[in-house]
Amino acid sequence: MGKYQLIATAAMGLESLVAKEVRALGYECEVENGKVIYTGDETAIARSNLWLRTADRVKIRVGEFKALTFDELFEKTKALPWEKFLPENAEFPVIGKSVKSTLFSVSDCQAIVKKAVVERLKKHYNRSTWFEENGAFFRIEVALLKDIATITIDTSGQGLHKRGYRVDQGEAPLKETLAAALVMLTNWKADHPFMDPFCGSGTIPIEAALIGQNIAPGFNREFASEGWDWIPEKIWDNARTEAEDLANYDQPLDILGTDIDHRMVKIAQENAFEAGLGDLIKFKQMQVRDISTPKEYGVIVGNPPYGERIGDKPEVEHMYKEMGQAFNKLDTWSIYILTSNEEFEQLYGKRATKKRKLFNGFIRTDLYQYWGKRPPRSFE
Known part of the structure; x- marks a missing residue:
């Protein structure tokens, strides 16, 4: 070797x-x-x-x-x-x-x-x-x-964000690698509820499900180095066998993706089925202001519209206010929102516990983190 x-x-x-x-x-x-x-x-x-x-x-x-x-x-x-x-x-x-x-x-x-x-x-x-x-x-x-x-x-060939499950996508799809990062930057555990209120083509919920069941993200695709004669086929076979053995397909998941656009909800469902996760993730057409749940100690990760286009700005700002009102009731949930809108905290109505600078493509954004109440030990 x-x-x-x-x-x-x-x-x-x-x-x-x-x-x-x-x-x-x-x-x-x-x-x-x-x-x-x-x-x-x-x-x-x-x-x-x-x-x-x-x-x-x-x-x-x-x-x-x-x-x-x-x-x-x-x-x-x-x-x-x-x-x-x-x-x-x-x-x-x-x-x-x-x-x-x-x-x-x-x-x-x-x-x-x-x-x-x-x-x-x-x-x-x-x-x-x-x-x-x-x-x-x-x-x-x-x-x-x-x-x-x-x-x-x-050694990769196509970029590692190309997981192979995207049948279709919306106008501004989030890279799968960034979606996975957003999930990994939260305190979410696979036995707690997870929600994405702006799911678009389903990337964040799908990445959450892969993480929740410890499924290797490259499991369903090929890489340039698989064609190289100095890496024996057996090495790839062993690596894939290890990935299969480490996957926890029995882990139950409570993951919901919602979007205002019924076409995106349909695309998200198709992408989830392509990823082999169709039965594990629920998708639903819904406006963010209507989100409410009796469940506790969950995590919300959202990549809402940023209002980058001038005409969209008032609509997006109004939606941020509605989001703040809806999520204010979820006091045990931790909420993570990615946006480039610098007035997000004022519009949302609450200062973030923590902010983290990230880039969505070439757009400089912040991940606004609102941490919910700590669950009692019996819940953890």
Whole structure:
């Protein structure tokens, strides 16, 4: 088994959650802006892809070095052990980005890295000409930050938020990774009620159900690294068997998603069935002002409209006031609302116990947290 330096990339504000997940898998890690770095073998690659709920991708760091000239970038890239990773017929596009670096032309950096890898592999495979790229897929990235080039190979393929259960979605769907993070940032336990009053296409309730039954989020999809010949099929089989064994399908759940739009409720139901959770989650058409429940010590997680479009603002502000009035009666419930609206607390009518800055795509938002009364010990 090899040892690889792995990078789990994370959206801004979620690094500590990703690190917590990496440690839960048994790997020591370091946290940097937008990424969590750790060492692992082929099994770690498979398990990380299957289990990380809040990471965007899992990458292998092939090398990191200073590069002030294209020559330097070429030679140092060529010196890396590409034959360890890429077979003779590998398909390997190169993507790139450059921030605050002398080498600012991304297209030139990509072309140079591609050429350097080709030269290294031609020498290793004893080829005078290049060959068809009709084999396994390896996406290489060259990322320059303050003249330091980090060169990685992506093990995930499609981003980890692509769980594979979305049949359809609304206008502004929440990424599955952020939805999972919102659930994990609460005090919810699987034997307590859970509600999302703005469920849209059902992402938050579905992620809550996956967490509640400890189902690996990547269980129903494939990853780019499954096609790599140096990761034996048995490793993936074992990782999936472990995921199956750890799932708690008998855990009863009380999860409700509501939305004002009956079409979204139907889409949410279809997505839940696609995820294999259709019988576990209830969906209902309802306005937020009508929400009431005799149940106690539950958790509400909501991603309501933000009123970003000028015309929507008065309507959204009115809805926030109605939400505050409806939720005020749920004094044992903990409530978590994600919005970019800076006047949310005034409109809602109550100061948050705690606020956490998060990014929904490129929109800066706050997670407003209202903690309910602590349940008696008999209830916990």
